[in-house]
Amino acid sequence: MLPINETMGQYSELFMLLAAGTYTVAFIAFAWDLAKSSKTLRAVDLKAAELSGAAAARVPVAAGVGASSSSAAGAVDRADGDVAGPVGRAERPTSSVAGDSAGNATGIGQTADGSMLYSAERRAPARVAVALTVLGAAIHAAGVITRAIGAGRVPWGNMYEFLTTGAFVAVAVFLLVLIRRDLRFLGTFVVGLSIIMLVAASVAYWTPVGHLVPALQSYWLIIHVSIAVLSSALFTLTFAMSALQLVQTHRQKTIAAGGADKLGFMRLVPSALSLENLSYRINAIAFVGWTFTLMFGAIWAEKAWGRFWGWDTKEVWTFVIWVVYAGYLHARATRGWTGTRAAWLSIVGYLCVVFNFTIVNQFFNGLHSYSGL
Numbered sequence: 001m002l003p004i005n006e007t008m009g010q011y012s013e014l015f016m017l018l019a020a021g022t023y024t025v026a027f028i029a030f031a032w033d034l035a036k037s038s039k040t041l042r043a044v045d046l047k048a049a050e051l052s053g054a055a056a057a058r059v060p061v062a063a064g065v066g067a068s069s070s071s072a073a074g075a076v077d078r079a080d081g082d083v084a085g086p087v088g089r090a091e092r093p094t095s096s097v098a099g100d101s102a103g104n105a106t107g108i109g110q111t112a113d114g115s116m117l118y119s120a121e122r123r124a125p126a127r128v129a130v131a132l133t134v135l136g137a138a139i140h141a142a143g144v145i146t147r148a149i150g151a152g153r154v155p156w157g158n159m160y161e162f163l164t165t166g167a168f169v170a171v172a173v174f175l176l177v178l179i180r181r182d183l184r185f186l187g188t189f190v191v192g193l194s195i196i197m198l199v200a201a202s203v204a205y206w207t208p209v210g211h212l213v214p215a216l217q218s219y220w221l222i223i224h225v226s227i228a229v230l231s232s233a234l235f236t237l238t239f240a241m242s243a244l245q246l247v248q249t250h251r252q253k254t255i256a257a258g259g260a261d262k263l264g265f266m267r268l269v270p271s272a273l274s275l276e277n278l279s280y281r282i283n284a285i286a287f288v289g290w291t292f293t294l295m296f297g298a299i300w301a302e303k304a305w306g307r308f309w310g311w312d313t314k315e316v317w318t319f320v321i322w323v324v325y326a327g328y329l330h331a332r333a334t335r336g337w338t339g340t341r342a343a344w345l346s347i348v349g350y351l352c353v354v355f356n357f358t359i360v361n362q363f364f365n366g367l368h369s370y371s372g373l
Contacts, residue, residue, distance in 0.1 A: 134175060
């Protein structure tokens with residue numbers, strides 16, 4: 001009969017496998033939702049264009065300019081009214097549509113509600129995807145808990161545990177935000193990144209259940225690493241938003257220049273400005289968390305090694321991440337770094353986070369090299 005720690009470790013690995021499988025189905029459902037909604041919106045556009053053309057053709061040639069314009073506008077309004085239900089439910093058009101000073105649309109195309117609040121829409125694939133994500137998160141939580149029971153401590157003492165716990169926190173934060181904001185358009189990205197983290201943990205960083213070295217047997221492990229995990233999860237959300245912001249910006253510029261809208265599914269995504277604003281607010285919160293991560297790490301280093309700062313590779317890159325996001329917040333708030341420049345700087349910050357928790361941990365020797373690799 002296996003000891004309890006090994007048994008719990010095996011259960012944890014099984015739960016992680018089941019969670020990855022459930023997330024994979026949820027990922028497919030989120031992708032299906034984007035594809036299906038894009039196809040529906042394209043059909044609605046074609047119908048609206050046909051009705052508008054037919055309405056314009058019924059206007060008498062001899063009619064006055066004012067009457068002609070009024071009749072055409074009324075016909076278009078009726079045509080819009082015929083399809084307003086599907087369009088409203090599918091994409092909730094708002095002020096994110098660009099327009100001139102008279103309030104006329106400029107042709108950039110409607111996107112999702114800039115406030116990212118829920119409407120009365122009924123997108124079955126999205127609802128199924130969220131339900132599957134909740135199920136996957138519950139299974140994932142069971143895997144994290146059984147790992148903690150088997151190890152007899154918090155389950156983030158090495159790279160395997162950090163990745164599996166970090167993936168769970170990223171999904172949990174996403175689901176919590178979904179309670180107040182309709183961020184289902186991020187589902188494909190967040191769930192996809194979580195799958196990558198779980199696969200990487202199992203394939204490249206798997207570590208059997210075991211005790212920690214003395215330096216890690218401290219209550220600072222709970223404080224320092226838990227805040228780092230939560231901050232990284234928030235950075236994951238903003239990374240996805242910044243990537244979508246770049247795509248949405250390119251799409252809007254293409255349509256404004258008269259090009260074809262080849263990314264119809266992006267109409268389910270808020271405007272680039274809305275994505276940037278929300279990303280900035282979340283990055284500000286995550287930056288505060290990362291500041292505490294850096295501070296508590298220094299305090300823990302003094303307790304464990306007798307100094308607050310020793311230019312260890314891990315310490316340096318943690319500070320680099322802090323500097324990049326501090327620069328991002330400062331540049332956007334005081335230097336007018338908005339739009340694509342802000343998005344790219346946010347993405348660079350997240351790439352530094354990924355580099356810190358993968359390449360630095362694996363290939364650079366230092367005082368943090370005992371983390372289970």
